Amino acid sequence: CSFLYSVLPPGDEDLKGDEVEVIAKFKRGLGLDDVDAANMHMEIGRRLYRERLETRDRDADIEQRRAFQKLIYVSNLVFGDASAFLLPWKRLFGITDSQIDIAMRDNAKNLYAIQLKSIGRGLDIGTLIEVRRAQLACKLSDEIAADMFREHAKKLIQENISSALDILKSRNKATNSPTQVIEEVKCVLAFNSLLTVLSKHPQGDRFARGLGPISLAGELDHDRRAGDLKTLYRAYATDVLSDGPVDNEKLTPLNDLRNIFGLGKREAEAIISDVKSQAYRKRLAKSFNTDLAAAPSKASFLQNLCEELQFDPELASKMHEDIYRQKLQQFVADGELSKDETEALMAFQVRLCIPQETVDAAHTDICGQLFEKVVKEAILSVDGYNADRREAVRKAAQSLNLKKEAAMTIFSKAVRKLFLNYIQKAKAAGNRIEQAKELKKLISFNTVVVSELLADIKGELTTAEPATSSATSEPETTESEGEDEDYEWESLETLKKTRPDKELKEKLGKSSQKEISLKDDLPLRDRAELYQTYLMFCITGETTNVSFGTAISSKKDDSEYLMLKQLGHILGLTAKEAQDVHIKLAEKAFVQQAEVVLADGKLTESKADQLATIQKQVGLPSEHAQKIIKSITTTKLSSAIEASISRGQIGIQQVRGLKDANFELDSLISEPLRETIYKKCAEEIFSSGTGEFDEEEVYVKMPADLIISAEKARSIVQDIAKVRLENALVQAVALLRQKKRDGVVRTVCPIVCLFC
Structure with a gap:
């Protein structure tokens, strides 16, 4: 018993692995049978159990528990299968099967961990067989043994990874050697490859469990270390893919390393693509002035280079564009492109096979910013658009090698932004006069600055220069602009004034551009309202408030109408849309004055002459004026008729008179009022006392005159008859109760006649 107690290590020490063999040998030397030996083991168990009960220290309690677990483990191995009935652990000490299993598992793991320390990166078959034997001797399950082996292999790999990362992160150039980093990674790949090969060995059943490829995915600190693993993966990929063609021999180790590091497929592909991109750029720079320049087919050379590096041609095209853009930005840093720089850019375009559309887009973007x-x-200059600004614009347009379309697009964008600023100020103005003043500034800005700038960009002459031929050539185009206008509206006074004669145009001097407008920047409704605001200003002129609440209007100039037309061009209004504004305003003015003249709804000869004069002043066509007059008189007459109907002054005869006068009854008298007239006429027939009832008159003619359906008319008549019948019967009953027989006869006779 004393020997057994001395062989078992204390609670804070692990088993050495030879305890079972020493105890079994000593038992055989003493000649003890298993029963007596088992009693000794149980006696040791009682001693440890008692010591545990007597201790009050938590650490000592844990130590005694561990010693007891080691006793259970060693004893079960000494007696083997007989331990189930020789060692009554559960009966004597009240422990469960799970506690026994835990004791067996934990101690077996400790012993197996000692065996795993003998396994390094250089695996051999003999060591693996010995480790397997040790596992079986320790009574450790294959599942736990496999997990422990894989964890041990991961630790070996992580040592290489940590060493490589330390080298990468080192600031000391002597220790920061890329070669050492790659060697560490190669050790990881070699060890992983060896594990994979041994897992497929024909005698694999005799080897330690857990052989196979290793992956760090799923580790607790994997997310934290993902950045470092990507850095290491990039370093190895750069070393492998930088030189020579890319083939499966290079890509297979990269795929294995991705699995080892537990990187996602997209993450690894992004890193490899980036490394290939750097390698492609490096090879491209090396061969740009040599092999690529001498190649008869630049496209074939670039295609072969992409195939050699297994690089995506679309990414290569994007890189070519980036290279061209970088060179262009470098060349235009001084604000212009020289002849040599233009030729150099052409060489880049030809050798890199860059499409012309891509080149144009790059020039529009980069050169366009400088031009803008x-x-x-020039636009916002305090000194105005003088000769210096003009020369700067012309030089920029020519020296930056911008196409006219691109320059126009850039210029249009900048101008429309300023146009919108004027529009916003006009909308924020307090009254119509202030709005018109802001719009007038917009028109002047367009004429004085924008038109001249546009001419300079297009390389044309303006009226400010000696040759003024193009500035005064506008009249030929004015007539064609109005082709979509209705001829019947030519009489509109305000519309005629927007087409000034040659004398007024010569007086004004400058013409305005029509190419840049706000057609796509503002909805039609807003543009029409702004146009109408300035049109009202042209009609009324500018007013000045004086004392006593009076205002003085300044003299109106017809040149304002030419500016109105220029505003229409700025707003992007077509001739038809501008004409609609003139028509709307003319109709509104005529309606306002006509309503005053026809306030009583009566159209006399003098009022007709007065309305004709107003019509001539606003230039409204006769047909439209007559429609407005008829609408006003109809509305006034309708109101008067409704009032007369409510007073009972209009019957079927008056309605027929209106119909004969070609009045539209359905718009003049509402349907409920027409039904009221019909009902009143039907009641008069019932109350006439003649006893006559003309069905054609009541059911056909009257509904037709009043535009009422026959079914509705018959329903009204039946309702009236029913009410009158009920009233007559009630009256007859009342007279009968009063014993007035003559009255009863007079009341009942008409009812009897109805059914005869």
Whole structure:
């Protein structure tokens, strides 16, 4: 018993692995049978159990528990299968099967961990067989043994990874050697490859469990270390893919390393694509002035280079565009492109097979920013658009090698932004006069600055220069602009004034551009309202408030109408849309004055002459004027008729008179009022006392004159008859009760006649 107690290590020490063999050998030397030996083991168990009960220290209690677990483990191994009935652990000490299993598992794991320390990166078959034997001797399950082996292999790999990362992160150039980093990664790949090969060995059943490829995915600190693993993966990919063609021999280790590091497929592909991109750029720079320049087919050379590096041609095209853009930005840093720089850019375009559309887009974007800056400085200049600004714009348009369409697009964008600023100020103005003043500033800005700038950009002459031929050539186009206008509206006074004669145009001097407008920046409703605001200003002129609440209107100038037309061009209004505004305003003015003249709803000869004069003043066609007059008189007459109907002054005869006068009854008298007239006429027939009832008159003619359906008319008549019948019967009963027989006869006779 004393020997057994001395062989078992204390609670804070692990088993050495030879305890079972020493105890079994000593038992055989003493000649003890299993029963007596088992009693000794149980006696040791009682001693440890008693010591545990007597201790009050938590640490000591844990130590005694561990010693007891080691006793259970060693004893079960000494007696083997007989331990089930020789060692009554559950009966004597009240422990469960699960506690026994835990004791067996934990101690077996400790012993197996000692065996795993003998396994390094250089695996051999003999060591693996010995580890397997040790596992079986320790009574450790294959599942736990496999997990422990994999964890041990991961630790070995992580040592190499940590060493490689330390080298990468080192600031000391002597220790920061890329070669050492790659060697560490190669050790990881070699060890993983060896594990994979041994897992497929024909004698694999004799080897330690857990052989196979290793992956760090799923580790607790994997997310935290993902950045470092990507850095290491990039370093190895750069070393592998930088030189020579890319083939499966290079990509297979990269795929294995991705699985080892537990990186996602997209993450790894992004890193490899980036490394390939760097390698492609490097090879491209090396061969740009040599092999690529001498190649008869630049496209074939670039295609072969992409195939050699297994690089995506679309990414290569994007890189070519980026290279071209970088060179272009470098060349235009001084604000212009020289002849040599233009030729160099052409060489880049040809050798890199860059499409012309891509080149144009790059010039529009990069050169356009510089050109836009020059244009804005010219537009917003305090000194105005003088000769220096004009020369700067012309130089920028020519030296930056911009196409006219691109320059126009950039200029249009900048101008429309300023146009919108004027529009916003006009909308924020307090009254119509202030709005018109802001719009007038917009028109002047367009004429004085924008038109001249546009001419300079297009390389044309303006009226400010000696040759003024193009500035005064506008009249030929004015007539064609109105082709979509209705001829019947030519009489509109305000519309005629927007087409001034040659004398007025020569007086005004400058013409305005029509190419840049706000057609796509503002809805039609807003543009029409702004146009109408300035049209009202042209009609009324500017007013000045004086004392005593009076106002003085300034003299109106017909040149305002030419500015109105220019405003229409700025707003992007077509001739038809501008004409609609004139028509709307003319109709509104005529309606307002006509309603005053026809306030009583009566159209006399003098009022007709007065309305004709108003019509001539606003230039409204006769047909439209007559429609407005008829609408007003109809509305006034309708109100008067409704009032007369409510007073009972209109019957079927008056309605027929209106119909003969060609009045539209359905718009003049509402349907409920027409039904009221019909009902009143039907009641008069019932109350006439003649006893006559003309069905054609009541059911056909009257409904037709009053535009009432026959079914509705018959329903009204039947309702009236029913009410009158009920009233007559009630009256007859009342007279009968009063014993007035003559009255009863007079009341009942008409009812009897109805059914005869």
